Each structure stands twice: as structure tokens, then as C-alpha cells.
Amino acid sequence: VVDGRNAVAERLVIVGASRAGLFAAEGARRAGYEGPITMLGAEPHLPYDRPPLSKEFLAADEDTSPAPPYYRSIETLRQQLRIDVRVGSPATSLDTEARTVIAGDQSISYSALVIATGTTARRLPGASHLEGVLTLRTLDDGQRLRAALDSSPRTVVIGAGLIGSEVAAAVCKRGLPVTIVEPMPVPLCRVVGEQSGKVCADLHDRNGTTLRAGVSVSGLRGRRRVEEVVLSDGSRISADLVVVGIGVIPEVEWLRDSGLRLDNGLVCDATLNAGLPGVYGAGDVVCWPNGQPDRLVRLETWTSAAEQGRIAGHNAARPGEAMTFSTVSYMWSDQYGSRLQFIGDAAADEIVTVDGVDVSVARPVDRHLALYRRGDRLIGAFGLNQPRLIPKLRAMIGRGAAFDDAVRACRG
Numbered sequence: 001v002v003d004g005r006n007a008v009a010e011r012l013v014i015v016g017a018s019r020a021g022l023f024a025a026e027g028a029r030r031a032g033y034e035g036p037i038t039m040l041g042a043e044p045h046l047p048y049d050r051p052p053l054s055k056e057f058l059a060a061d062e063d064t065s066p067a068p069p070y071y072r073s074i075e076t077l078r079q080q081l082r083i084d085v086r087v088g089s090p091a092t093s094l095d096t097e098a099r100t101v102i103a104g105d106q107s108i109s110y111s112a113l114v115i116a117t118g119t120t121a122r123r124l125p126g127a128s129h130l131e132g133v134l135t136l137r138t139l140d141d142g143q144r145l146r147a148a149l150d151s152s153p154r155t156v157v158i159g160a161g162l163i164g165s166e167v168a169a170a171v172c173k174r175g176l177p178v179t180i181v182e183p184m185p186v187p188l189c190r191v192v193g194e195q196s197g198k199v200c201a202d203l204h205d206r207n208g209t210t211l212r213a214g215v216s217v218s219g220l221r222g223r224r225r226v227e228e229v230v231l232s233d234g235s236r237i238s239a240d241l242v243v244v245g246i247g248v249i250p251e252v253e254w255l256r257d258s259g260l261r262l263d264n265g266l267v268c269d270a271t272l273n274a275g276l277p278g279v280y281g282a283g284d285v286v287c288w289p290n291g292q293p294d295r296l297v298r299l300e301t302w303t304s305a306a307e308q309g310r311i312a313g314h315n316a317a318r319p320g321e322a323m324t325f326s327t328v329s330y331m332w333s334d335q336y337g338s339r340l341q342f343i344g345d346a347a348a349d350e351i352v353t354v355d356g357v358d359v360s361v362a363r364p365v366d367r368h369l370a371l372y373r374r375g376d377r378l379i380g381a382f383g384l385n386q387p388r389l390i391p392k393l394r395a396m397i398g399r400g401a402a403f404d405d406a407v408r409a410c411r412g
């Protein structure tokens, strides 16, 4: 590793032992970095894959592995990537003058640093005193939630985003009653937009999940445990278990006094540099100009965590050959045996259904494909059970393809 002043440095420190952090280590090794790497993780687990936590792990009633670790054991991780990995060691502050990360009583100096601390689940205000109110982000959260489902509770899910929608589908698959409450008119409104969100609403409806959209939660009631959810229209829903999926908060508290720029996450430039020589960011903690210099975005996807990690690791190892990073966002979600996929940007001038039934005039079917147009360009696509076309459309958005060409490619 050479730092911004081209002095040889001795240690790459990666804060965050999840997907982005791991790919940063791999990126640095691939870039030829041979020096020491220290990786700090807040959770007591080795890096693991999060997507199954809200999908098959919750839906299964037999023993299934919760979330597969990326490396089988700490020894394989240490040997293959030559990392000193310290789990259960959350970073507590950063001194950019002294180039030191503090983690409790540990003080680790770095010559290059990758910040990949991710996000934490937002909590519902005023509900912390009640038992039976859970969030889902970590492996431990997943295990708690699965254990809670074993007693066949009446479940209310707050928020119809990705967590809420997947949890509801998994609870439903176990044959248990579930209601989702969502303030927006449709599920996944922020991710896919209102028009495609109707397809998601229909999926819940057809599978027996009750969706209360367009109404918010005014409070939770119960003595020790939660007993009911009170809605803003005055109605009440009985509940033994409440799962809160109302978004995430970037994990930047430990950076508060570091002098790094924080604004909806850690602000980075196009090379994922956080404003100081040798300091980079990766994953869903990062806010950066994704190919558009005047607009910062923060992506919360499994795919971009890996892509950003690899680039941040490379750039930390070879700042003189720093690569810029931009991507076409990609996310998928599995619900009720269907695969939903969304690519690109939902802020469209027009959304055109090219396969399936137009949701504005009829009830949609099990296949749906909508293309998102801004000006004359393709900027996004939403697919329900369209695994073949989505990768092709993602490449087209990356190339700046014309909207009409995309429509022809899908219909042809």
C-alpha cells in the first residue's frame, strides 16, 4: 500500500466485516497488496451472507442454516486472504490525524483505511419497552425472529419495504396470519415507484397477506408484551409479534468527530475516497456521485456492496491508479415463490408495461415487466419473474440505451 503522499505504509485497516469489507480485502489482494490487513467486525460472527435471513431461513420450519458464512472458518479466512480478522470489535472512533482506529481498548494504526460499517435497522420510537417487537438486520436478529415464529404468533409487519415484504411472505409460507402496515399507497414505493408497487400489492393479496396501505402506525399497546397495533385511522390490529422494517440508518456515529464529511452516510468522491489520502468507503454506508457529479446517492444493495468493496480495496492498495466507480443499481427479492427484480432508477417520466397486464386497467398476472423512461433514455426496469431480460436491460442502461430500443428488445 502506498498512501496519498506515496510513502510506503504498513497496514490496511478495514472497518466492517460484511460483504463490502470482505470484497475490499479481496480487491486489495487482487491489486497486489501483500502487506498486513486488519479487519474489524462489530458482530460476533464471521462475514456471512444476509439475503437468506429474510427469505428461506424464516420460511423454513425445519433446521436450515441461517446465513452461510463467506469463509468456512476463521482459519480459512486468515489463510486465504491473510487477514487479521477481529469479530465482536466495533470501532468506536477514528483519529484521522494520528491515523488510528479505536475499537474499545484497541488502538489500530493504518496507512490505508476502508470504512464499510453499513447500516443499522431504524427502530420505531416509543416501542423499546415492549417485548415482541423485533427488527431484522443481523444473524442474531434473524435467529430471534425465527424463534418467535415458532409459537405461531399473529404477526404485524410495519413497513412494506424489502424487509417487510419478504418477512410477510415468509410468515405466510409458514401458514401463519400476517398483516402489513405501510404509510405509502403501495409496497416498495420508494424502490420501484407507485405503478410497479401495485404489482407487489397484488402479490401479497393473492397469497393471503393482509396489506393495510396508506395508513400509518400511531402506537403500539401492551403491558409487558405487545398486544395491539394502533393505526392513524383509529383502527387496531391484535398482534403477538411486531416486525419493524422501516428502513436503515448509516452506521457513522463512530465517525462523528473524525472530520470526515457525513451526510446521509459517509460522503465519498467518484473513486470512493472519503476526502483524505488513503481513506475510502464501501457498501451501504457510502454516499457518492454515481456517475452524476451533482447528485450523491447511497445504494443499499448486495450487488453494489461487492462492487464498491472491490474498487475501494483496489484504490486503497493503489491510490496512484485509483479507479472511479459507477453502477446501475440492481436488487432482487423473493416473495411467495416469485422473483422480483429492479434495476436502475425509479424517478421516471413514464413507466411502460411491456409484458404482463397493464396494472392501471386490469389485475396483473404472475409475469410483469415495466420499463422506466426519462427523456428518450431507458433508466430502469422492474420485473416479476423475468430473470432472462433483466441482466440484458441492466447492460442497456449502462450503455445509455434509447428507451425505444429497449421496448423493441423486450417485445421482439
Ligand code: NAP
Residues within 6 Å of the ligand: 054, 119, 158, 159, 160, 161, 162, 163, 164, 165, 166, 181, 182, 183, 184, 187, 188, 189, 190, 191, 216, 217, 244, 245, 246, 247, 248, 284, 300, 301, 302, 331, 332, 333, 334
Ligand atoms: P426500506 O426498503 O427502506 O423500506 C422501509 C419501508 O418502511 C418503506 O416502505 C417506508 O416508507 C416504510 N416506513 C418508514 N417509516 C415507517 C413508519 N414509521 N411506519 C410504517 N412504515 C414506515 O427498508 P427495509 O425494508 O427496512 O430494509 C432494510 C434494509 O435491508 C434496506 O437497506 C434494504 O435494502 C435491505 N434489504 C434488502 C433486501 C433485498 O434486496 N431483497 C431484502 C431485505 C432487506 P417510506 O418509503 O414512506 O419511507
